[in-house]
Amino acid sequence: MIDLYGGATPNVFKVSIALEELGLDYRFHAVDITRGAQFDPAFLAICPNNKIPAIVDQDPADGGEPFPMFESGAILVYLAEKAGRLIPQDARGRARVLQWTMWQMAGQGPMLGQLGHFRHYASERIAYAYHRYWTEAKRLYKVLDTQLEGREFIVDDYSIADIACWPWIAFRHHHDIDLADYPNVACWFEAVAARPAVRRAVDLDAIPDPLILDEDARSILFPLQA
Structure with missing residues (x-):
């Protein structure tokens, strides 16, 4: 368990x-x-x-x-x-899956997270910050779209690389991203969303909107430090 x-x-x-x-x-x-x-x-x-x-x-x-x-x-x-599944056993296959999993951890997740923060939660609208992360988010979507050209999944077979990247695409309405601009990502997203295990784990109709925070929650999540 x-x-x-x-x-x-x-x-x-x-x-x-x-x-x-x-x-x-x-x-x-x-x-x-x-x-x-x-x-x-x-x-x-x-x-x-x-x-x-x-x-x-x-x-x-x-x-x-x-x-x-x-x-x-x-x-x-x-x-x-x-x-013993969702990650290849051969060295090259394993390295490719880990490469894209780390891409998600180091790039896609943090950059989209910052975009969501400056779009929804910053105490003041900072144009530079918003556009910096929005531009980077679109670049990362393009990187993923290019990788998925002619592929069913990110690296050969379905793997933890797909599992790492997919949920952040599910929250794209937080980031002002239209999947119509990234057709390969859109096709892959729907294919992963249709998997029975994914449907059990995530209710796409219940993906939350950005939170409405009271002052206590804001002070906990985004404390101001001198």
Whole structure:
């Protein structure tokens, strides 16, 4: 059994999709980051970075004590290796999948996250910041669209690279992105969305709109530091 801690965010959806695809038993525990649950000592013992998602594998392969993990990319690799699926066994195939998974972790996720922040949550509209991240978001969409030209999935077979990237596309309305401008991404997105495991993990009709934050939630999520 795996305990998954999180909420309705792209990074958490990565893990829930992987768990469903791999057929691993899991329990979901909601962590309300708008009320500071990520700073609870019990959660910090699992994730010292006070971010979601995090997991605890109650039955690790080595037979030892329950094993906690944080960082969504690391969790995806851990789960894929635990189940022996969604990551190639040959060195070149594995490297290609990890390459695109790290592209998501280092580029797509952080840049789209910053775009969403400056579009919806910044206390003042900063034109430079918004356009800087919007321009970078469109570049990254183009990179993915080019990679998907003539391909069903990002790297050969369906893998953790697809699982890492897909949820952020599901939140595209947060980022002012139109998939009509990226036809290969659009085709791939719909193909992944149709997978039974993805449908079990994510209700596309329930993807949340940007949050409306009260002052307490804003001070927790976006503290101002001197």
